[in-house]
Amino acid sequence: MRRTVFFALPLAAAVAFATSSHRSADAALDVGDAAAEWVVQEMVNGDAVTLAELRGRVLLYEFIGTT
Amino acid sequence: MGHLNELKHKYAERGLVILGVARESKAAVEAFVEETKAEYPFLIEDGATRKAYGITSIPHAALIGPSGRVVWKGNPGSLQDSIIEEQLDKARLLPELPSALSSVGKDLAKQKYASARGKAEKACEHKYEDVQTAAKAVVEWIDWFSTSTMESAALDDEKGKAYDAWLAYELVADAYKGLDIAKDAEAKAKALEKDDEKGKAIDAGRKFAKLMEDIEGQSPKKALRKVEPYVKKYEGTPHGDRAKEMLAELEKAAD
Numbered sequence: 334m335r336r337t338v339f340f341a342l343p344l345a346a347a348v349a350f351a352t353s354s355h356r357s358a359d360a361a362l363d364v365g366d367a368a369a370e371w372v373v374q375e376m377v378n379g380d381a382v383t384l385a386e387l388r389g390r391v392l393l394y395e396f397i398g399t400t
Numbered sequence: 401m402g403h404l405n406e407l408k409h410k411y412a413e414r415g416l417v418i419l420g421v422a423r424e425s426k427a428a429v430e431a432f433v434e435e436t437k438a439e440y441p442f443l444i445e446d447g448a449t450r451k452a453y454g455i456t457s458i459p460h461a462a463l464i465g466p467s468g469r470v471v472w473k474g475n476p477g478s479l480q481d482s483i484i485e486e487q488l489d490k491a492r493l494l495p496e497l498p499s500a501l502s503s504v505g506k507d508l509a510k511q512k513y514a515s516a517r518g519k520a521e522k523a524c525e526h527k528y529e530d531v532q533t534a535a536k537a538v539v540e541w542i543d544w545f546s547t548s549t550m551e552s553a554a555l556d557d558e559k560g561k562a563y564d565a566w567l568a569y570e571l572v573a574d575a576y577k578g579l580d581i582a583k584d585a586e587a588k589a590k591a592l593e594k595d596d597e598k599g600k601a602i603d604a605g606r607k608f609a610k611l612m613e614d615i616e617g618q619s620p621k622k623a624l625r626k627v628e629p630y631v632k633k634y635e636g637t638p639h640g641d642r643a644k645e646m647l648a649e650l651e652k653a654a655d
Contacts, residue, residue, distance in 0.1 A: 361454020364471060367556060367564060368464040369452035371421075371445055377429045379441020382419070385511070388548075389466050389492035389541060390415040391484065395404055395476055396450055397422050397432060397442070398458040 368392070403476060405439050411484060415466070415491035423447045466491045467548045469555070492544045495537040498530055504538055513575040514582070517542045546572055546581045553588070561638060562598035563605030604634035611643065620653035 362369060370384045384392075408418050420442035422429045429442050443449075453462050453473065461476035465487045472483050497505045501523055507516035516538065523535035553568035569592070572585035592598045611630050615623035627647050634640030 362452055362462075362470055363454075364473065365555070366470050366559070367552060367561075368462075368468050368470055369449060371443060371449045373443045373445060375426050375444040377422075377426060377442040377444065378420075378433050378438065381443070382417070382441075384464075384468065387417055387464075388468055388545060389494065390417050391411075391466060391487040391491055392464040393404070393407065393416060393418045393476075393479075393484070394449070394453075394462045394464070395418065395420045395440075396453070396455045396458060396460045396462075397420055397429075398424075 402436055402438065405437065407481075407484065408440055410481075411488060414488040415493050416484060416488060419443060421445065421449050423450065463487065467552055469552065492541055492548075494541050495534040497538075498528075498534055500526060500528070500531045501534055501538070504535070508538070511571070511575045513542045513545065514578045517576075517579070546576055550581070550585065550588075553585075557592065557598075562592055562595075562601040563637075563639065566592050566598075566602045566605070600634065601637040601639070604637040604639040607634075608639040608643070620650045624650045624654055 368384055373381045404418050407416065418440035420429075420438060420440060422432070422442050422444050423446060424432075424444070426444060429444055432438070433442065453460075453470075459476050461472075461474065461479060462470055463472040463479065463483065465471040467490075471487055472479065494508065501520065504516050504519045504523070507513070507519065520535040520538040520542070524532055524539065526532050526535065549568050549572050553565040553572075556562075556568065557565035566589050569585040569589035573582045573589060576582040576585070593602055607630065611626065614626050618626070624647065627643055627650060631640055631644045631647050635644060
């Protein structure tokens, strides 16, 4: 199979990161930084929301690993 | 019941939204929800959000305040209620809109805040009190949002994120067109563009999306040829440096 940027790993993660947020975050976000917008692939247990829709509310992210 | 479910029950009404972030398959996340009885939504993504927050251990949580900025990061078990409450005290919730304000709702959804504000202001004189109350709350929210976005932009500028600051000023300039705050935002965006270093960072940010479009689906070799000149031109800006990291990955992949 011909390799493309889209399929090449681990490049895919680097490119996905770059495309999902076009903002300037080059280092990990820390306290005081603006939150990062996300690109949803799928939602489970609820409807998709955007960061912009949540402005004015308090958002708690839980990062999980199921494996 | 899990800790986060408890938090949801306790604070959802005051404006807390809980969002799980996973990168596994839908089936795996559904099984996780089943097992933990989580009562909040999960978004499945490619790991970009995880990477953006520098998450290396699980479980991990991040709390975002009403202004859209990170206020806390850590193990969810160690998140104290007082930290959440401090943020909830600053929360600004849009009211449930009565049908008389449905057109305001449409404007809000499209981020046409000047138009929404005009309509809501008129509705403050509406014959029904519930419409008046909602309209007043909308006007307050719209004014809060512009102030908060302007403050956020100034912070980003201070932190060397000129492009992010510029995006925020442009948002206000566009969404509040016709109001004084829009003129202020436009002037601030222009001032950033005129600054040599910041102007370059803004230019880099604007061209970045195009670069990403251009390389999607390309072989690493072809992508390399597009990323290289970008890095050459914009190195030293946040986006230029990010592209430089990508370049290193591309070089590895092209070998």
